[in-house]
Amino acid sequence: MKRIKLTVAYDGTDYCGWQVQPNGVTIEEILNREISGLTGEEIRVIGASRTDSGVHALGNVAVFDTKCSIPAERFAYALNRRMPEDIVIVRSEQVADDWHPRYQDVITKTYEYHIYNASVPNPMKRRTSTFVSFPLDIDQMRKGASYLIGEHDFVSFCNVRTNTSDTVRTVYDIMIDQNGEDICIRITGNGFLYNMVRIIVGTLIRVGRGFYTPERVKEILEAGERTEAGVTAPPQGLVLVEIRYGNENENE
Amino acid sequence: MKRIKLTVAYDGTDYCGWQVQPNGVTIEEILNREISGLTGEEIRVIGASRTDSGVHALGNVAVFDTKCSIPAERFAYALNRRMPEDIVIVRSEQVADDWHPRYQDVITKTYEYHIYNASVPNPMKRRTSTFVSFPLDIDQMRKGASYLIGEHDFVSFCNVRTNTSDTVRTVYDIMIDQNGEDICIRITGNGFLYNMVRIIVGTLIRVGRGFYTPERVKEILEAGERTEAGVTAPPQGLVLVEIRYGNENENE
Numbered sequence: 251m252k253r254i255k256l257t258v259a260y261d262g263t264d265y266c267g268w269q270v271q272p273n274g275v276t277i278e279e280i281l282n283r284e285i286s287g288l289t290g291e292e293i294r295v296i297g298a299s300r301t302d303s304g305v306h307a308l309g310n311v312a313v314f315d316t317k318c319s320i321p322a323e324r325f326a327y328a329l330n331r332r333m334p335e336d337i338v339i340v341r342s343e344q345v346a347d348d349w350h351p352r353y354q355d356v357i358t359k360t361y362e363y364h365i366y367n368a369s370v371p372n373p374m375k376r377r378t379s380t381f382v383s384f385p386l387d388i389d390q391m392r393k394g395a396s397y398l399i400g401e402h403d404f405v406s407f408c409n410v411r412t413n414t415s416d417t418v419r420t421v422y423d424i425m426i427d428q429n430g431e432d433i434c435i436r437i438t439g440n441g442f443l444y445n446m447v448r449i450i451v452g453t454l455i456r457v458g459r460g461f462y463t464p465e466r467v468k469e470i471l472e473a474g475e476r477t478e479a480g481v482t483a484p485p486q487g488l489v490l491v492e493i494r495y496g497n498e499n500e501n502e
Numbered sequence: 503m504k505r506i507k508l509t510v511a512y513d514g515t516d517y518c519g520w521q522v523q524p525n526g527v528t529i530e531e532i533l534n535r536e537i538s539g540l541t542g543e544e545i546r547v548i549g550a551s552r553t554d555s556g557v558h559a560l561g562n563v564a565v566f567d568t569k570c571s572i573p574a575e576r577f578a579y580a581l582n583r584r585m586p587e588d589i590v591i592v593r594s595e596q597v598a599d600d601w602h603p604r605y606q607d608v609i610t611k612t613y614e615y616h617i618y619n620a621s622v623p624n625p626m627k628r629r630t631s632t633f634v635s636f637p638l639d640i641d642q643m644r645k646g647a648s649y650l651i652g653e654h655d656f657v658s659f660c661n662v663r664t665n666t667s668d669t670v671r672t673v674y675d676i677m678i679d680q681n682g683e684d685i686c687i688r689i690t691g692n693g694f695l696y697n698m699v700r701i702i703v704g705t706l707i708r709v710g711r712g713f714y715t716p717e718r719v720k721e722i723l724e725a726g727e728r729t730e731a732g733v734t735a736p737p738q739g740l741v742l743v744e745i746r747y748g749n750e751n752e753n754e
Binding site for chain 1: 511512513558560578582587588589590592593622623624625626628629630741
């Protein structure tokens, strides 16, 4: 028996998120089905991040245990031949038998949020970015974002589904890049509460529009109440880019 | 009666190209249906470029004649409320009654071809770029492209559907930009033969792989035979970016 870690990329547009559920097809369900089909075992993967419906990933992580003789590194290739084209196994590798994608030490988690900021929507970007038609003041957004850097109680920036009492997280960096009509907000932290990135983005968009001063972000953070922050930005702009673990390659 | 010019953007992935045909839904068909629905007239648009199945546009052009009292500039807004989200009317304006999107003087037509060049495909880019897994030598591609600039007989770079005997076109510029894994080939000319951009790209990819020397592009051009050039690159990487006409705003 060996434990295989998969790094998984997907266009989440046509899925009801990661986690298996009765209402529609999920990423986890496809993985379970195709890995089971490949190995002949009944596989249930364990995922790192249960992304919401419509959210994308370039580097979500899942593990499963198998007796299959396929070399760990070859699973990516073998699985990609079976996968629908909107899910890609970026990498497969063996990890320790007790390695767990959620309980393992996470060093950093990185998300990007993509905004298409123009007067008319771009149909080629509708699945992977959020259209914002009013002008955004990027410098003000950067200033607002600066208040979130560091270790804080982010309870104002999480939605109720969170089943954790510990709402303290550390945000290491928020970079906001503008390239023509494309705006990318890249957030790195040691972990994120439920909807935290999307609420941060919704709040920063309000700053960019001039509805909130940058200092308002600091006040929201200090208020400790979800009702203070901006709306949750829509899912299609969000991408889980990378999860970095400590002692990642201990089996190598 | 007035003639309205529409600038049309679309994600062509889920359409059987521009032109109405029995086998599937086309962009032209959706435009006819929705403009007819809006005006109460039976509208048949005339398009500038009959893009192939899977090809995208940011600036294709269509015209139609209407007695409808909606101001010309408001058609974009009114139509976008009816359109599926993968087709967007970027702009609407009145043009002269005899203005024709194909017979009018075209100053320039610009296409982009997007390549995602990495070891593993990116599912978020699969609809709007072509995945190339082997390394590409961009400098060699640029050198090869340089032989195409200017007025040439491009018969070696067109597929048989072309029903024109005049295969001379002028290519003004080919820019090849690389940004990480994303490669964009931007081609501007006074017009393009059937599949010409995709055959140029297919040929340049061969140069980038090292299968062809850059000088081979010159030889292919001079050979005057379609069989000499590389394969036609797949449609999903191609975008019709802009068509610029002479005397465009004669009615304003």
